[in-house]
Amino acid sequence: MTRPTDQPGHTPAQDEEARLAALNAYGILDTPPEPAFDDITELAALICDTPIAVINFVDRHRQWFKSEQGLGVRETPLDISICAHVILQSELFVVPDTRQDARFACNPLVTGEPYLRFYAGALLKSPEGFPLGTLCVLDHRPRELTEKQRIALTALASQVMNNLELIRVQQAQAALIEQLQSAQKELIHLASTDPLTGLYNRRAIEERLSQELALIERGRAPAALMLMDLDHFKTINDDFGHETGDRVIEHFARVCKNVFRQSDIIGRWGGEEFVVLLPGATEAEAWQAAQRLHQSLRQTPLVGDEHPPLLITVSIGLCSLSKDCELEDTLRQADELLYQAKDSGRNRTVCASATTDGETPDDLTTPD
Structure with missing residues (x-):
């Protein structure tokens, strides 16, 4: 599928607004932790043998973590985010040693606490092709992922999106049920009310x-x-x-x-x-x-x-x-x-x- 941001005639600002709109449509930002997402980060850390695993979404001025293992914070500023680079990629993004990568060598998360030396992130992409965030694993030492770990991390990222889509469907169903209940109440009201006076009929x-x-x-x-x-x-x-x-x-x-x-x-x-x-x-x-x-x-x-x-x-x-x-x-x-x-x-x-x-x-x- 062609990403919306790759289509001709779109300015970067328009593309970013469309991406943010797609992210906000899920209603996931600033929601409390949920076992369905925590299980995925725990499994990602276990499979990839890393002390840190994060499901994060890239907002306008921050990256926000729906689930995190081993990091201890729920968000960080966007200007120091490694994941902000990942959403510009189309495949799994791996940085074996951040100190040896010019894009991240001076990042305060690399040079100071928590001293991140390894990063691997799988893109979280909406069905329309909008990059929303990443499922990433991090380590305090340089390293690589095996091919099986790469495949597993990508598969777990797909599971994150499946959960998001399920939430969106549930929200749509809840909204529809609310509309139906409201319409039912209105019909009951109309069926029991005299239209001229508003009294019981x-x-x-x-x-x-x-x-x-x-x-x-x-x-x-x-x-x-x-x-x-x-x-x-x-x-x-x-x-x-x-x-x-x-x-x-x-x-x-x-x-x-x-x-x-x-x-x-x-x-x-x-x-x-x-x-x-x-x-x-x-x-x-x-x-x-x-x-x-x-x-x-x-x-x-x-x-x-x-x-x-x-x-x-x-x-x-x-x-x-x-x-x-x-x-x-x-x-x-x-x-x-x-x-x-x-x-x-x-x-x-x-x-x-x-x-x-x-x-x-x-x-x-x-x-x-």
């Missing part, structure tokens, strides 16, 4: 009601349930258009989010109908919440092109969700209470206990 609220009822049957405190219908919504659509009707729906949803507790479940039942599940709330507590909703709607008209601004009102049927009832029966009861509220003048809440305990409707209703 009917299917999601039905599932949540069933879950709540199951919890109540296992001992959780009963909940309260509201079925709500915006008053005169058809007239609003007819008089002001469907765009204004959508704004009314959105406005009502925002008011509900501000009025009800964070633990309350608010859903759009369909059209201009809404459902609120209040876990652990009694009818009396839910009735107080309904009063706050009526009051908030009176105080927050829909302001827009309409003159005067629209005041939205809502009719509400309110009952309990308990272990002694079926969900369908409870929803039917809430619907009947809602229509009582509408038949008695709208803009009010009718509570189940107002009709089942012998109280007069006005005791637990909200007048205009």
Whole structure:
């Protein structure tokens, strides 16, 4: 394969930037030691009978060691790096005696600690042909490698690259899994959310009601349930258009989010109908919440092109969700209470206990 740095029309700076980009794509720099790489340096030192073995990558201003045996440091400056010369080679690079090589005789790593006299490095090259670093062995005395040692060192360098490619594949798979999980969450959200209001849609609220009822049957405190219908919504659509009707729906949803507790479940039942599940709330507590909703709607008209601004009102049927009832029966009861509220003048809440305990409707209703 032709190395990218050998292709015509490339400047040295462009080639180096491409090489660094290829190195950074592996995400290997400054990662902690790993047994898979430490095993390779240990084996390289053993096979080549050297006190030092290193897997290093040549960064912009340093050489960084993913694994090292016998050196005791994780990086050195690039200007004293022997390996920086190796990445310019295409084959195994061997320096039998650094003191006899003009390129390295004055290198501080040769003239001082750790007094490196022998070097052999096998190139670590990406599949695209970019030189990334080396697997090298070093000694404190001049020497040579046997042919078998040269072959083994080159084979171990290939194993380093195989490990890098495996890491890159695993990283790509992890990123793909994360994207799929994110997409799945988004699909679940879209499947359970009303697109106009951002509230639960009917299917999601039905599932949540069933879950709540199951919890109540296992001992959780009963909940309260509201079925709500915006008053005169058809007239609003007819008089002001469907765009204004959508704004009314959105406005009502925002008011509900501000009025009800964070633990309350608010859903759009369909059209201009809404459902609120209040876990652990009694009818009396839910009735107080309904009063706050009526009051908030009176105080927050829909302001827009309409003159005067629209005041939205809502009719509400309110009952309990308990272990002694079926969900369908409870929803039917809430619907009947809602229509009582509408038949008695709208803009009010009718509570189940107002009709089942012998109280007069006005005791637990909200007048205009």
